[in-house]
Amino acid sequence: MTAQSSPEVATVVRVRIPSPLRSYTGAAEVGVAVPLLAPELPPTIGGVLATIDGAYPGLRFRIVDEQGGIRPHIRLFVGNVATRDLGTPIASGEVLMIVAALSGG
Amino acid sequence: MARSPVAARKAPARQTRLLIATRKGLWSLASDVSRNGWKLSGPQFLGHVVHHAIADPRAPRVHLAAARTGHLGPTIFRSSDSGRTWKEAQHPPAFAHGSGRVVDHTFWLTPGHADEPGVFYAGTSPQGLFRSNDAGATWEGIDGFNAHPQRKAWCGGDQEGTPDGPKLHSILVDRRDPKHLYIGMSGGGVFESIDGGADWRPLNRGVRADFLPEPTPEYGHDPHCVRFAGGNPDRLYQQNHCGIYRLDRPGETWQEIGTSMPKSVGSIGLPLVVHPQDPDSLWVLPMDGTTVWPRTAPGGRPAVYRSRDGGKSWKRQDQGLPRSQAWWTVKRQAMTSDFRDPTGIYFGTTSGEVWGSRDEGRSFRCFARHLPEIYALECATT
Numbered sequence: 001m002t003a004q005s006s007p008e009v010a011t012v013v014r015v016r017i018p019s020p021l022r023s024y025t026g027a028a029e030v031g032v033a034v035p036l037l038a039p040e041l042p043p044t045i046g047g048v049l050a051t052i053d054g055a056y057p058g059l060r061f062r063i064v065d066e067q068g069g070i071r072p073h074i075r076l077f078v079g080n081v082a083t084r085d086l087g088t089p090i091a092s093g094e095v096l097m098i099v100a101a102l103s104g105g
Numbered sequence: 106m107a108r109s110p111v112a113a114r115k116a117p118a119r120q121t122r123l124l125i126a127t128r129k130g131l132w133s134l135a136s137d138v139s140r141n142g143w144k145l146s147g148p149q150f151l152g153h154v155v156h157h158a159i160a161d162p163r164a165p166r167v168h169l170a171a172a173r174t175g176h177l178g179p180t181i182f183r184s185s186d187s188g189r190t191w192k193e194a195q196h197p198p199a200f201a202h203g204s205g206r207v208v209d210h211t212f213w214l215t216p217g218h219a220d221e222p223g224v225f226y227a228g229t230s231p232q233g234l235f236r237s238n239d240a241g242a243t244w245e246g247i248d249g250f251n252a253h254p255q256r257k258a259w260c261g262g263d264q265e266g267t268p269d270g271p272k273l274h275s276i277l278v279d280r281r282d283p284k285h286l287y288i289g290m291s292g293g294g295v296f297e298s299i300d301g302g303a304d305w306r307p308l309n310r311g312v313r314a315d316f317l318p319e320p321t322p323e324y325g326h327d328p329h330c331v332r333f334a335g336g337n338p339d340r341l342y343q344q345n346h347c348g349i350y351r352l353d354r355p356g357e358t359w360q361e362i363g364t365s366m367p368k369s370v371g372s373i374g375l376p377l378v379v380h381p382q383d384p385d386s387l388w389v390l391p392m393d394g395t396t397v398w399p400r401t402a403p404g405g406r407p408a409v410y411r412s413r414d415g416g417k418s419w420k421r422q423d424q425g426l427p428r429s430q431a432w433w434t435v436k437r438q439a440m441t442s443d444f445r446d447p448t449g450i451y452f453g454t455t456s457g458e459v460w461g462s463r464d465e466g467r468s469f470r471c472f473a474r475h476l477p478e479i480y481a482l483e484c485a486t487t
Binding site: 018020021058063067074 | 174175176177178180193194195197199200201202203204205206207208
């Protein structure tokens with residue numbers, strides 16, 4: 001499934017969803033079409049999360065707080081590279097992996 | 106402030122239902138008519154940390170639950186069919202963007218005034234106050250508190266406070282006036298608003314704060330639980346970090362009423378419960394607040410203490426409870442009463458047991474065991 005249409009004016013990325021968030025998506029992986037504002041402005045993971053929240057309302061707030069910070073036990077990877085910056089660019093065909101990382105009882 | 110006559114309570118209901126919020130999900134216990142047989146159901150939200158779950162006395166089929174998980178941020182779930190199905194809030198409580206503050210969890214939920222259907226209040230950790238006008242679907246911060254120029258002085262930093270984070274709790278709505286509100290904060294103290302939350306002032310005179318350099322400050326106290334007296338919204342009771350107190354309005358000075366508790370037990374505890382109609386009747390559940398604060402039943406012998414005279418005297422109630430080696434902790438939201446006659450008294454322990462009395466504390470029975478750590482117990486009368 002894809003969270004946005006019009007792929008000709010959008011960058012399509014895949015997002016891997018951890019089990020705590022699958023009550024929103026119903027799937028372990030979703031496709032997200034992020035609208036392209038301009039060729040020189042690549043989409044960011046912040047844009048991906050905003051788009052995915054439109055399709056699955058409430059999901060973003062569970063992993064990004066009201067000040068735009070990634071919540072403490074959430075990790076984001078673009079490909080194999082970890083990031084905590086919502087401004088990190090992401091290219092068409094890349095995979096954003098959301099990891100819910102927590103130990104304890 | 107304008108006050109209207111106090112309405113009488115409705116006739117006793119036929120069934121008592123307890124909503125059990127735990128560190129690992131939500132359960133409920135439903136009684137038969139006699140409150141002799143109880144049936145446990147659940148879990149819902151298994152694995153979620155449910156800090157509080159309430160039923161709306163104005164619309165009993167409406168339930169709210171404040172939840173988060175270890176990984177995910179806080180949210181609120183709403184039910185309009187007595188908890189059978191739930192929907193997530195579209196905009197859970199969240200501080201204003203740019204404020205630099207982040208809601209860790211919603212700790213306390215309170216239904217609004219009877220004349221304001223659909224209004225709810227939420228208190229958060231760290232201390233924040235929020236209101237919903239649409240039965241919990243969307244929440245807005247009450248700027249009169251959250252952006253008050255004195256808020257940081259009142260509350261301290263967002264990392265200070267109780268072991269699980271500082272909290273805003275005990276949101277009380279005067280049933281005669283929807284604009285007359287009280288809140289309790291750990292830490293911060295008790296505060297009052299007479300304009301629907303647009304402004305607040307501390308209301309802590311007479312309450313000790315032995316842990317501070319100035320033991321009788323204007324604010325900075327640690328109320329654990331604040332309740333209206335049953336049948337008299339001009340009386341407040343408070344279980345505090347430094348004892349038990351009563352305030353009779355329009356008075357401004359709390360009177361310490363825990364001094365007549367047995368010295369071997371002390372007057373420290375977390376919850377406080379009132380009789381629904383008798384303003385002189387209340388119950389506390391003492392815990393060990395000595396040395397490093399074990400927060401367990403004093404001596405491993407749990408007991409409820411009841412006063413029938415506004416705190417002048419107390420009677421131990423422990424029939425049916427373990428006589429020894431029961432090192433219980435009962436959190437501030439984990440004790441409640443029902444609206445039946447005689448009043449039922451119920452509490453849940455951090456070791457996952459629910460105990461109750463259908464005769465105002467004269468005798469107790471265990472209704473459920475083996476649950477996760479119980480955070481809150483609320484009565485939903487159906």
